Amino acid sequence: MHSSDEKLEVALEMSGVNPAEEDLEKILDGFTRGLELAAQLYTVPGVRYEEPALIFSARVAGAR
Amino acid sequence: MTTQLTKPGTTDSNAVTTTASKGILTIADAAAALRDGTITSMAITTDIVEKAISLNEALGTYVTITQDLALEQAAQADAAFAAGEDRGPLQGIPLAIKDIIAMKGAGTTANSRVLDPEWGAGTDAPVVARLRAAGSVFVGKSTTSEFAFGMPDPTKGFPVPHNPWDVERTPAGSSSGTGIAVAAGLALGGLGTDTGGSVRGPACVNGHTGLKVTFGRVPKSGVVPLGFSLDSVGPMARSAYDCALLLEVMAGYDASDPNAADVPVPKYSEFLDGDVDGIRIGLPMPYFFDHEALDPDVRDAVLAGVGKLVGMGATAEEMALPYAAEAKEANHLILVAEAYAYHRNNLVNRWSDYGDLTRPNLARGAFYTAGDVAQANRFRSMWAGEVAKAFQKYDVLITPSAPNPAQLVKDMDPSHRLVQPMYTGHWNLTGLPAVAIPSGFTAGGLPLSMQIIGKPFAEATVLKVADAYQRATSWHLMVPPVEALYDTAR
Numbered sequence: 060m061h062s063s064d065e066k067l068e069v070a071l072e073m074s075g076v077n078p079a080e081e082d083l084e085k086i087l088d089g090f091t092r093g094l095e096l097a098a099q100l101y102t103v104p105g106v107r108y109e110e111p112a113l114i115f116s117a118r119v120a121g122a123r
Numbered sequence: 124m125t126t127q128l129t130k131p132g133t134t135d136s137n138a139v140t141t142t143a144s145k146g147i148l149t150i151a152d153a154a155a156a157l158r159d160g161t162i163t164s165m166a167i168t169t170d171i172v173e174k175a176i177s178l179n180e181a182l183g184t185y186v187t188i189t190q191d192l193a194l195e196q197a198a199q200a201d202a203a204f205a206a207g208e209d210r211g212p213l214q215g216i217p218l219a220i221k222d223i224i225a226m227k228g229a230g231t232t233a234n235s236r237v238l239d240p241e242w243g244a245g246t247d248a249p250v251v252a253r254l255r256a257a258g259s260v261f262v263g264k265s266t267t268s269e270f271a272f273g274m275p276d277p278t279k280g281f282p283v284p285h286n287p288w289d290v291e292r293t294p295a296g297s298s299s300g301t302g303i304a305v306a307a308g309l310a311l312g313g314l315g316t317d318t319g320g321s322v323r324g325p326a327c328v329n330g331h332t333g334l335k336v337t338f339g340r341v342p343k344s345g346v347v348p349l350g351f352s353l354d355s356v357g358p359m360a361r362s363a364y365d366c367a368l369l370l371e372v373m374a375g376y377d378a379s380d381p382n383a384a385d386v387p388v389p390k391y392s393e394f395l396d397g398d399v400d401g402i403r404i405g406l407p408m409p410y411f412f413d414h415e416a417l418d419p420d421v422r423d424a425v426l427a428g429v430g431k432l433v434g435m436g437a438t439a440e441e442m443a444l445p446y447a448a449e450a451k452e453a454n455h456l457i458l459v460a461e462a463y464a465y466h467r468n469n470l471v472n473r474w475s476d477y478g479d480l481t482r483p484n485l486a487r488g489a490f491y492t493a494g495d496v497a498q499a500n501r502f503r504s505m506w507a508g509e510v511a512k513a514f515q516k517y518d519v520l521i522t523p524s525a526p527n528p529a530q531l532v533k534d535m536d537p538s539h540r541l542v543q544p545m546y547t548g549h550w551n552l553t554g555l556p557a558v559a560i561p562s563g564f565t566a567g568g569l570p571l572s573m574q575i576i577g578k579p580f581a582e583a584t585v586l587k588v589a590d591a592y593q594r595a596t597s598w599h600l601m602v603p604p605v606e607a608l609y610d611t612a613r
Contacts, residue, residue: 067490074489075471078482082474085483085537092541093459093487096452097495100502103446105509111500112507 063091148600150311150365154212157204164204164215167311168197168260171217174609175262175309181290181608183275183282184303185219188263192228193217196260203258212368214258219304219313221297222264223271223347224356226251229261233347234281235269236476237469248345249377250314250356257372262310265300271316271349272297272462273481274537286328287603288569292529295324297349301359302329307605312360312369318349319458320525320547322357323559323574328529330561330570331599332589333359334366335547337580338554339384341370342377348465350458351382353551361599363560363589367391370582386580394583395590400436402588404429405517410447414544417526424563424571425523431595432588439521444513447549450506453499454548455541460496463488480537507553514578519588522546524559524572546574556582560589561598570598 061069067090071078078086100106147153147162156162172190179185200215220226223233225243232238247255255261266284268274274296275283284299286292287307294303298315302325305313315322317335326333334357341356348354358369371392376385406412406429412422429439444450463470466477466485474482513520526544550557555576562573577585593599 070490071486074467074486076467076474076486076489077471078474078486082479082483082486085480086486089483089487089541090490093456093490096541097456097491097499099449100453100456100495100498103449103502103505105446105505106498106502109501109505111497112504 063087066090148308148602149361150212150216150368151362153216153311157215164197164200164260165194167215168193168217168262171262171309175304178307178309178605178608179282181285182287182303182307182605183266183284184300184307184309185263185265186222186232186234186281186300187229189229189261193260193262200258200260210256210258211372213254213372215260216312217260217262217310218254219262219265219301219310220251221301221314221316222267223316224248224251224314225345226261226264229264231264231347232281233270234267235478236279237473238270238347242347243345246345249342249379250373251345253372262304265298265304265313267300268297268321269478269481270347270462270466271318271321273478273484274535276478276480279478286529287605288330288529290608291531291533292569293328293532293535295328295529297321298325298333298359302326302331302333305329305331305359305361306603308602312358312365315357315359316343316346316349317355317357317551318353319454319551320545322359323524323547323557326359326559327524327572328570330601330603331359331361332363332366332558332560333357334370334558334582334586335550335556336370336374336582337384337556339382340386340556340580340582341373342375342380342383344377344379348461350461352461353454353458355551362593363558363586364392364395364593366558367395367586367590384580389583391583391586394587396587397591397594398436399432399588399591402432402437402519403517404432404437404439405442405513405520406439407444407447407513407520407522408441409443410544411522411546414526416543417523418528420565421523421526421528421571425521425573428562428573428592429521432592435591435595437588440517442513442517445509446506448544449502450549450552451545453502453506454552456491456495456499457503457552458548459484459488460491484537503552506549510553510555518577518584520576522574522576524574528565528569528571550576555579556585558585558589560592561601563598564601
């Protein structure tokens with residue numbers, strides 16, 4: 060089982076983001092807590108058969 | 124508790140007797156005075172701009188004060204009045220524009236060294252163009268958290284915002300500058316943006332009104348995005364009535380925003396008649412009223428406010444919304460993921476140009492999986508359905524705006540955002556309108572606030588309830604004691 064530090068190192072390498080050494084502790088704290096909180100969303104029973112509402116509509120023909 | 128601001132050594136009566144001492148605290152006050160000839164836009168604007176300049180070091184309100192533009196616009200407004208031209212209640216009214224919104228006549232920084240200095244140059248975002256066409260006066264570009272997300276980093280050279288009620292405390296964000304400006308009388312209203320609470324948070328701790336609109340109600344093109352599916356541009360002012368006046372101009376479809384809603388814009392101010400008889404209020408107790416981190420003063424002030432509305436003919440009932448804690452997480456996950464997508468290339472190439480508290484928070488978006496984002500959006504659909512069921516029974520929901528009054532800056536820890544309750548992001552997740560209004564003060568003199576949430580595109584109902592409460596109270600008219608700062612600055 061990999062430690063949080065090891066997981067963070069791999070995740071950073073995969074993302075291409077190369078933070079300064081002094082930022083790693085703050086990132087690790089957010090990394091660990093963030094993934095715990097994201098995992099909670101998989102435990103909500105009412106979401107089992109839910110579809111996400113798409114925000115793109117092919118009917119929109121707005122000028123840019 | 125109205126501050127009497129004076130400027131010694133001046134013989135011009137309009138400059139000496141400032142807007143606040145003339146009893147002009149609101150857009151409505153100013154609009155009436157401009158039309159009955161007791162003051163000019165030039166007098167109001169001169170007073171406000173001079174105060175803004177004097178207090179900017181102490182309060183960090185503005186990134187850029189557009190003095191010449193403001194005075195030019197004020198002169199144009201006065202000339203128009205003199206010629207019998209009246210574009211509506213915002214003519215001649217000084218406003219603050221959050222510095223992530225494009226405005227002709229000033230650059231946009233997003234309080235960051237990363238934003239391309241040419242971004243939005245020479246253009247007005249549609250919402251700003253509407254305010255300009257209505258004859259408004261632009262005091263300046265108000266301070267924001269970096270990219271509407273990070274906390275201030277003093278090493279980056281941007282003004283650091285301070286709460287005018289206690290400069291050691293946070294003015295909240297990300298629409299910090301507009302929040303400070305409205306509270307301290309450095310604008311009569313202004314624009315903020317709200318993705319998870321960034322209009323309502325500053326309104327809450329600065330002691331005035333801030334409206335997060337229905338998703339799509341106000342076009343958000345010409346605004347630096349934070350979370351594409353959550354962002355909104357909203358009015359901030361002392362009163363719900365003032366927010367209604369602003370929204371009448373701001374709202375409406377614009378083809379440049381693919382998420383703009385093509386829904387008619389009512390004359391919101393006409394709905395504000397003080398009558399809440401029969402309005403059904405739902406109070407979601409679990410999480411919103413019973414969390415261990417909720418300050419008892421905050422809770423008690425909200426419940427007292429509900430009691431006042433019930434005394435005016437509304438009904439209130441305790442109820443529950445399931446998975447409120449998870450909804451906060453889903454809003455945050457989607458926000459961070461969408462923000463990361465926008466910032467990813469700059470995070471890779473310009474990491475150190477971001478503020479020290481912005482960059483680790485943005486980096487979190489790299490660690491969520493694609494599945495996590497899809498799951499958060501599936502949760503979003505389920506949560507929106509639960510909230511819609513509640514609105515079959517209630518006209519509005521009322522909650523605290525935040526669990527605490529303004530915190531001391533030295534005690535703030537960004538990681539607390541991940542664990543403490545928040546009451547605002549739920550309504551970004553569902554795209555519903557929600558207004559924060561003052562509901563009292565702590566014993567120590569810090570503003571307290573309550574939040575009123577409505578059905579999609581029911582800003583009229585939300586503002587009606589808020590306005591009715593404000594007709595019976597005066598919390599929203601309290602002015603922070605900035606006089607000492609003004610005297611120090613002179």
